[in-house]
Amino acid sequence: MVTAIIGAGVMGEAILAGLIRAGRDASTILVGERRPDRGAELAQKYGVKVVPNVEAAVADTVLLAVKPQDLAATLIDIAPNLRAGQVLVSVAAGKSTAWIESQVPAGVAVVRAMPNTPALVGEGMAGLSRGSSVTDAQYAEAESLLSGSGQAIEIPEYQQDALTAVSGSGPAYVFYVVEAMVEAGVQLGLARDVATALVQQTLYGAATMLRETRTHPSVLREQVTSPGGTTAAALRKLDEHGVRAAFSSAMEACRDRSRELAQGS
Numbered sequence: 001m002v003t004a005i006i007g008a009g010v011m012g013e014a015i016l017a018g019l020i021r022a023g024r025d026a027s028t029i030l031v032g033e034r035r036p037d038r039g040a041e042l043a044q045k046y047g048v049k050v051v052p053n054v055e056a057a058v059a060d061t062v063l064l065a066v067k068p069q070d071l072a073a074t075l076i077d078i079a080p081n082l083r084a085g086q087v088l089v090s091v092a093a094g095k096s097t098a099w100i101e102s103q104v105p106a107g108v109a110v111v112r113a114m115p116n117t118p119a120l121v122g123e124g125m126a127g128l129s130r131g132s133s134v135t136d137a138q139y140a141e142a143e144s145l146l147s148g149s150g151q152a153i154e155i156p157e158y159q160q161d162a163l164t165a166v167s168g169s170g171p172a173y174v175f176y177v178v179e180a181m182v183e184a185g186v187q188l189g190l191a192r193d194v195a196t197a198l199v200q201q202t203l204y205g206a207a208t209m210l211r212e213t214r215t216h217p218s219v220l221r222e223q224v225t226s227p228g229g230t231t232a233a234a235l236r237k238l239d240e241h242g243v244r245a246a247f248s249s250a251m252e253a254c255r256d257r258s259r260e261l262a263q264g265s
């Protein structure tokens, strides 16, 4: 089975790295990338073959990791080489399986996926949705592209925009919070490298507690919050600044942008 990845930017590389980490033979992976320097970099780093998109399109499974705005042109480019029964996985935000199916030959099995960048370190989270003609075996093939780099779940396609707002874009919110905490630590007088190390390990420890204790986050938060203590003083300020409301509004904007991308650019 040959897999092609078309568009080897941040997400394309994350999925490629996951496949290699999961034990896929590099000789079974083709990369279609329009920037020759980037293609050469990945060929050297992972031992994969870099080919034009039209050649990549004949692989058994084709993963499209170009920007949503580049998807229409890419599909026009590869459609003549696609055939019924092939599996076509798109990770483009917003783009529906129905629209992709309308751009490719009938019978191509289209799967829409929304991964995230922690796939690069084997800790990704991806949501997948089947198009109109995807068998269980074809779905399993699509899932195997993402499960090598973390977890993958199947969700109804109408929930893809919400999933994008939670896990697709989610890592960016976490990194934003990390930046804010490091800056605040520096303002409080800590050296930047010390503040960074403190925040990184605190984040890692808190994420590990969430995963391993399976306890509700509000309970874990209360365990930190001594009555009349330091944490209570900090959390009161977060509430005063409307941080919860800001997350709600930010994630609604993310969902809405995903819906907009479905329509065009």
Ligand SMILES: NC(=O)C1=CN([C@@H]2O[C@H](COP(=O)(O)OP(=O)(O)OC[C@H]3O[C@@H](n4cnc5c(N)ncnc54)[C@H](OP(=O)(O)O)[C@@H]3O)[C@@H](O)[C@H]2O)C=CC1
Residues within 6 Å of the ligand: 006, 007, 008, 009, 010, 011, 012, 032, 033, 034, 035, 038, 053, 065, 066, 067, 068, 070, 073, 074, 091, 092, 093, 114, 115, 116, 117, 168, 169
């Ligand atoms: N980054 C993320 O966290 C996530 C991204 N996604 C989705 O993944 C997709 C890619 O995003 P991301 O990796 O961030 O974007 P990047 O811009 O990093 O990667 C896209 C890559 O595709 C290349 N490309 C564009 N058109 C073609 C083409 N016709 N043939 C070959 N290569 C092409 C681009 O080249 P060039 O630089 O010349 O444009 C670029 O290298 C998007 O659709 C996005 O919605 C999904 C989940 C998470």
Ligand SMILES: O=C(O)[C@@H]1CCC=N1
Residues within 6 Å of the ligand: 093, 164, 168, 169
């Ligand atoms: O920002 C974006 O549009 C992409 C999709 C999800 C994460 N990054």
